[in-house]
Amino acid sequence: MDDFLRDNLEEYLSGTLSDGKRKAVEAHLAAHPEAAEEWSGFLDSASLFEPLRVGPEEAEQAPGFYARVMERVEEERSTPFWNVFLRPAFVRQLVFACLMWFAMLGAYVTVFGTGDASPQIAESIVTEQPLPEYNVRMGTNLLENRNSMLAVLMAAGD
Numbered sequence: 001m002d003d004f005l006r007d008n009l010e011e012y013l014s015g016t017l018s019d020g021k022r023k024a025v026e027a028h029l030a031a032h033p034e035a036a037e038e039w040s041g042f043l044d045s046a047s048l049f050e051p052l053r054v055g056p057e058e059a060e061q062a063p064g065f066y067a068r069v070m071e072r073v074e075e076e077r078s079t080p081f082w083n084v085f086l087r088p089a090f091v092r093q094l095v096f097a098c099l100m101w102f103a104m105l106g107a108y109v110t111v112f113g114t115g116d117a118s119p120q121i122a123e124s125i126v127t128e129q130p131l132p133e134y135n136v137r138m139g140t141n142l143l144e145n146r147n148s149m150l151a152v153l154m155a156a157g158d
Contacts, residue, residue, distance in 0.1 A: 013042070
């Protein structure tokens, strides 16, 4: 699109173009058919937005609208951020998430914790005493710690 049409497009679409400029645009479009075709596409696109255009009578807000908006903004600003945690919906979601977590943990213990070695391993961990049959030794050497834990895991799978 040439500069002349680009400079006058918005004014032409909004209907604020003066009569002299409108005639100059129409004469230019008559002389350049490829520009007229492109201009026609713009007019078709602009006609799609016509139902969305708000008139001046519709743009007026009810009296006190902006004051109510500002009151609401100030009210939201004065509410502490941790107030979200006290809302009933959040508390219900938190309780539900905790219950689901406990249910999954219980299912895991029920399914995978049925072996004979599980109570002994748990007791060994709590008392920090190694089980003699697993020969677990934890120290400063990470490779030995890794090998000991792998041995325990492999023995627990038997």
